[in-house]
Amino acid sequence: MSARELAQQLKGRFGDLISEAAEFRGEFTVRLSDPDCIAEICHYAKKDLGFDYLVDVTSIDNYGSDPRWTVVYHLYGYGHHCHLRLKTDVGEEASELPTVSGVWRTADWHEREVYDMMGIRFRGHPDLRRILMWEGYPYFPLRKDFPLAGKPSNVPAVAFTNAAPLEGGPFVTLPGGRDSTAREPRVRGPKEEK
Amino acid sequence: MQTRTEISFNSKIEGDLVHTRLDAAVNWCRKNSLWPMPMGLACCAIELMAAGASRFDISRFGAEVMRFSPRQSDVMIVAGTVTYKMATAVRRIYEQMTEPKWVIAMGACASTGGMYRSYAVLQGVDNIVPVDVYVSGCPPRPEALLDALIKLQGKVSREPALALQKRVA
Numbered sequence: 001m002s003a004r005e006l007a008q009q010l011k012g013r014f015g016d017l018i019s020e021a022a023e024f025r026g027e028f029t030v031r032l033s034d035p036d037c038i039a040e041i042c043h044y045a046k047k048d049l050g051f052d053y054l055v056d057v058t059s060i061d062n063y064g065s066d067p068r069w070t071v072v073y074h075l076y077g078y079g080h081h082c083h084l085r086l087k088t089d090v091g092e093e094a095s096e097l098p099t100v101s102g103v104w105r106t107a108d109w110h111e112r113e114v115y116d117m118m119g120i121r122f123r124g125h126p127d128l129r130r131i132l133m134w135e136g137y138p139y140f141p142l143r144k145d146f147p148l149a150g151k152p153s154n155v156p157a158v159a160f161t162n163a164a165p166l167e168g169g170p171f172v173t174l175p176g177g178r179d180s181t182a183r184e185p186r187v188r189g190p191k192e193e194k
Numbered sequence: 195m196q197t198r199t200e201i202s203f204n205s206k207i208e209g210d211l212v213h214t215r216l217d218a219a220v221n222w223c224r225k226n227s228l229w230p231m232p233m234g235l236a237c238c239a240i241e242l243m244a245a246g247a248s249r250f251d252i253s254r255f256g257a258e259v260m261r262f263s264p265r266q267s268d269v270m271i272v273a274g275t276v277t278y279k280m281a282t283a284v285r286r287i288y289e290q291m292t293e294p295k296w297v298i299a300m301g302a303c304a305s306t307g308g309m310y311r312s313y314a315v316l317q318g319v320d321n322i323v324p325v326d327v328y329v330s331g332c333p334p335r336p337e338a339l340l341d342a343l344i345k346l347q348g349k350v351s352r353e354p355a356l357a358l359q360k361r362v363a
Contacts, residue, residue, distance in 0.1 A: 133314070134279055141313045150313025159278045164311040 003028045003082040006049050010084075013044060029085040035071070035097040038088055039124075042073065042103045051075035051084060054100070057110035059118045063144035068092035069120055073100070090120060099125040117142035134159050220355040224268070224294065225347040226256045231267035231291060233284060235274030238301035241333040242273045250336035255343050264290040269346065270323070271339075275303035276316045288323045294358070296350070298342050299325045302332045 007021035007028045018041070019031040032041060045051040055074035062068055073086040090097050099122040101107040111122045112131040119140035122128055130137060136155035139146055149164045169187040177183035230252075234242055245252045252258055261267040264287045276284055288297070299319050302308035305328045307317035319325065326349060329342045 132279075139313075146313070148312055157282075159282055161278050161313060162317070164307060164313070164315070164317050166311050170311070 001050075001080045001082065003084055006051075006077075006080070006082055007084060009049060010041070010045065013048075014041060017041070027083060027085060029087060032086060032088045035088040035090050038071075038073075038086075039098040039100055039102065041086070042075075042100045045075055045084070045086075046103050050077040050079045051082075052077055052079070054104035054106050054110070055083070057100070057107055057114060059114045059120055061118060061142065061144045066091065069095065069118065071097060071114065071120065095119060096121045096123055098123045101125060116140070119143065137161075217353075217355045218351075221351045221353060224355070225350040228255070228257050228269045228296070228343065228346065228350070229259045229261045229267045230257050230298075231262065231264055231270040231287070232260050233270050233272045233274075233287065235272070235276060235280060236303065238273035238304070238333045241336055242271060242300065242339065245336035245339045250340060252336075252340060252343065255340065255347065257343060264288070265292060267291060268294065269296045269298060269326075271298045271300050272304040272319045272323075272325075273300040275308065275310060276319045276322075277314050278316050279314070281316050281319075281322050284319065285322045294353075294355075296326045296346055297323050298327045298329065298339075298346060300329045300339055300342070301334055302330060305330065308332060 004021060004023070007030050010030060011018040011020065014037075017033055017037055019033070021028045021030050023029075032038060042054075053076040055076050056072075058072050058074075060070040060072065062070060067089040069090040069092065071088050071090060073088075075084045075086065076082070088097065097120070099107065099111055101111060101122075102124070108126065109131060111125055112128060114120050115122065115125075115128055116130040116132050117140060129135060133141065134155060136158060138153055139151060141150070147163070148170055149166045150161055152160075152162050154160045169189075171185040172188050173185045174183050174188065232239065232242055244250060246258060246260060257269075264270075268291075270288055270291060272284065288295070297319070299305045303310060303315070304319045305325075307315050309332070311317070316322070327342045327346045329338050331338050334342075
């Protein structure tokens with residue numbers, strides 16, 4: 001049972017909801033057109049396709065394009081040792097999709113982290129609250145419109161934050177630069193040439 | 195205010211009598227028995243443990259007794275990244291320590307926030323507690339932490355202990 005066959009089986013069962021499996025370096029990704037069906041798809045993937053391990057739930061902020069969020073599920077099966085990646089697009093007005101914590105219990109904390117960092121809510125989640133930042137923190141830090149240095153905030157008796165001094169911007173290296181001088185960490189904008 | 199700290203005597207002349215100032219005696223006792231409260235938060239805690247182990251023996255300087263209870267410790271060694279979420283707990287532990295107390299900020303993260311200039315990391319533990327010695331390094335070698343302890347011992351020995359007896363924390 002290869003990952004390609006499992007992806008094709010998933011598409012065979014759900015038809016137009018699932019896209020054709022895209023392959024990249026041996027990894028297979030399928031896109032789901034309707035995020036509200038995610039729990040049903042994952043239930044089938046676990047019970048019938050043998051994907052009994054949810055490796056990760058993560059999210060992408062497509063700042064500037066609509067739909068804004070892409071939620072990514074990484075599935076794995078101990079029996080057949082195959083990986084599968086499931087992607088769903090969620091619009092910013094909704095910012096909500098059903099939870100898969102009924103299928104894999106580990107999704108509980110992964111979805112709490114997605115909620116904490118991006119602000120995407122999960123319908124039916126048993127305990128959707130912040131996990132890394134604290135209750136009452138007013139922002140969603142991993143959104144692209146949130147600065148790396150952070151913004152000042154204060155929840156009295158719990159925690160406070162201040163903007164960190166960045167001295168002109170994050171210092172990044174240039175991986176694969178011509179020589180070590182080119183690779184040195186310095187403030188680089190998008191206009192820097194490779 | 196300089197404190198005279200010499201406690202030298204010639205046993206042939208003075209016998210078993212030590213003649214010194216009370217400040218010097220009290221400071222000598224304090225500096226040679228600084229019990230750390232290891233606030234080990236991240237990777238620097240590993241180097242703190244290494245400093246406490248046999249090769250770099252922090253016990254030579256009287257500080258082997260790592261008391262995790264703030265009531266029983268003298269110096270809080272903040273070893274690791276202090277996040278904003280953890281900052282409340284660090285402050286609470288510091289306030290529970292009894293006088294006299296000192297703080298060593300170990301490593302880059304505790305001193306200035308280190309490489310983490312971000313929304314979640316407190317930029318230096320000196321924003322919430324008064325730090326006596328800063329140790330640079332990521333992580334600092336155990337010998338660097340021992341050097342910091344020696345410098346703190348020097349600072350303790352120069353304190354006017356009696357004059358500060360009634361200070362408010």
